[in-house]
Amino acid sequence: xTGSISVINGGSSSIKFSLYREAENNRLNHVFRGQVDGxxxxxxxxxxxxxxxxxxxxxxxxxxxxxxxxxxxHIINWIREHRQALNLDLLGVGHRVVHGGVDFSSPVKVNExxxxxxxxxxxxxxxxxPHNIAPIRTVAKLYPTLSQVACFDTAFHTTxxxxxxxxxxxxxxxxxxxxxxxxxxxxxxxxxxQMETVDPEAAKGRVVVAHLGSGASMCGLxxxxxxxxxxxxxxxxxxxxxxxxxxxxxxxxxYLIQNKQMDAAALEEMxxxxxxxxxxxxxxxxxxxxLESDDExxxxxxxxxxxxxxxxxxxxxxxxxxxxxxxxxxxIGENSAEIRSMTCKGMEWLxxxxxxxxxxxxxxxxxxxxxxxxxxxxxxxxxxxIAMHTKNLLDNC
Ligand code: ADP
Numbered sequence: 001x002t003g004s005i006s007v008i009n010g011g012s013s014s015i016k017f018s019l020y021r022e023a024e025n026n027r028l029n030h031v032f033r034g035q036v037d038g039x040x041x042x043x044x045x046x047x048x049x050x051x052x053x054x055x056x057x058x059x060x061x062x063x064x065x066x067x068x069x070x071x072x073x074h075i076i077n078w079i080r081e082h083r084q085a086l087n088l089d090l091l092g093v094g095h096r097v098v099h100g101g102v103d104f105s106s107p108v109k110v111n112e113x114x115x116x117x118x119x120x121x122x123x124x125x126x127x128x129x130p131h132n133i134a135p136i137r138t139v140a141k142l143y144p145t146l147s148q149v150a151c152f153d154t155a156f157h158t159t160x161x162x163x164x165x166x167x168x169x170x171x172x173x174x175x176x177x178x179x180x181x182x183x184x185x186x187x188x189x190x191x192x193x194q195m196e197t198v199d200p201e202a203a204k205g206r207v208v209v210a211h212l213g214s215g216a217s218m219c220g221l222x223x224x225x226x227x228x229x230x231x232x233x234x235x236x237x238x239x240x241x242x243x244x245x246x247x248x249x250x251x252x253x254x255y256l257i258q259n260k261q262m263d264a265a266a267l268e269e270m271x272x273x274x275x276x277x278x279x280x281x282x283x284x285x286x287x288x289x290x291l292e293s294d295d296e297x298x299x300x301x302x303x304x305x306x307x308x309x310x311x312x313x314x315x316x317x318x319x320x321x322x323x324x325x326x327x328x329x330x331x332i333g334e335n336s337a338e339i340r341s342m343t344c345k346g347m348e349w350l351x352x353x354x355x356x357x358x359x360x361x362x363x364x365x366x367x368x369x370x371x372x373x374x375x376x377x378x379x380x381x382x383x384x385x386i387a388m389h390t391k392n393l394l395d396n397c
Contacts, residue, residue: 004031004088005387006079008072009096010135012127013039015068017075020387021088028387032082036071043071047078055082068131072138092147094390095136096186096382098128098235100152102177107155107389109397110136110148118150124177125234127272149390156185156192159225164319167233180232184211184219186382191327192224194378198364202325202374208316210309211380212339213330214242214285218309220316228319230312236271239312240305242285245275247308277301287332287339306342313347323350323373328366329380340366344375 002021005028009016018033032055034047043066047055056078060066083090094107099121108114115136122129136148165179188209195203207221216239220228230238230247240246248271256262262270278285281301283293290298317323328340337360344354351372359366363377 001087001089003091004083005091005390006083006093007096007383007386007390008075008093008135008139009383009386010068010072010131010133012131013037013041015039015072015075015135016383017079018383018387019079019083019088020384021086022091022391028384028391030384031086031088033383034075034078036075039066039068039071045071045074045078047082068134069138072135073142076139076142090146092149092390092394093139094149094151094386095132096153096386097132097150098153098183099125099181100150100154101181104150104152105155105158107149107151107393109393110140110150114150115140124181126268128235147394149386149393151186151386151389153183153185154181156189157182157219157226157229160227160229164228178233180229180237182217182219182226182229183231183235184215184217184229185226186385187211187329187380188219188221188226188229190381190385191329191378192221195221195325195327195376196224198376198378199325199374205324206317206320206322207325207327208313208320208323209327209329210313210333210343211330212239212309212328212333212336215244216241216246216305216309216330216332218312218316220320222320228316230316238308240280240301240308241276242287243273243276243278245271245279277305280304287336291336291338302339302342306339309343310347313343313350317350323352325374325376326352327376327378329378334362334377334379337362340375340377 004019004021007018014035014037016035019031020028021031023029030050032047032049036043036045038044043060045058049055097118101121103117118133139148166174167179169178191209195207204223209219211217215235218230219226236244238246277290281290281298283295283298284290290302332339340359344352352375353368353371354375355366355368366377367375
């Protein structure tokens, strides 16, 4: 039997899963991936092979019965059935966990003590952490002896210097862990490794990665290590996102509390779900729809999105002391030539020169030959990164 690793990425309304099989030279090959989305409304299960062929799909209408736990059980049973048919042995399950707090600066094998510590971090990521932990508990209940590994979005940023992590807050708050952790770390780690083959010279130097998806952030890498990133204590800070504000003057929060009688729940809902591209455009959080729209508000939302990326890019390059390569990744970064072009326009002073034709073709290299800074489109793969971490940890314990 060949070994395999399953990866689970649990969210509030969806659970994504995938399976990788061991291959020669310590590689992992993708076998299938799928997801259940619409949890709480009309859950829909879809599974596809590595080359995108549909393997299975199912929709449930009786929603109260199909909660996170029953749907996770369906996923895990589906994986077992299909894995066995392919003669694959399951070595372990890797999970994406958004917050590792101060305790976890690298992936960890899960046990009851670890789970308790992860649960204690729920107040730091209330919308994500509970849904990352729930599938771990379900799997532990179904298969108590199966190895599970938690991989953290925060871990990659532990190399940020201390002054980059601190808010200028009273020390008591810093002591209890109120500081900038940073997120999207699994994506940045994957890109940092890809850069070693894509552009080995730049990988040894100063690289800025723009992860532009429905969640968006930017990271500055020095010799492959995270030095600065735009997300902080929570995944709200930094760039404008699909429905999240990005950086916001804290005075706005005070104003809303004092004059609009908004409480914590109302603020959370507004900051995470009703702001960003959706809030400004009043049309959609989907960049494709905004780019196609003739509406002035859609154009303005895109303008704010680009302005904040450019501002963050300038700040990140200042921290790194220069720039050798710029990388675009995630849903918008990988797929929108228009957004990449708008981002680079006016930033030529950094030494970047976009090759519009290569950009329209989708790269991977989208800078001109005479550009002092290379520009790349590199698809991210957080799930493969989790599978690699899981295999590595289980091989060495
Ligand atoms: P998530 O943060 O949910 O993982 P993704 O990285 O999958 O997000 O990015 C999803 C977003 O990517 C969508 O909301 C959509 O706005 C954007 N997107 C996908 N394809 C395109 C495209 N061709 N042009 C512009 N935006 C796109």
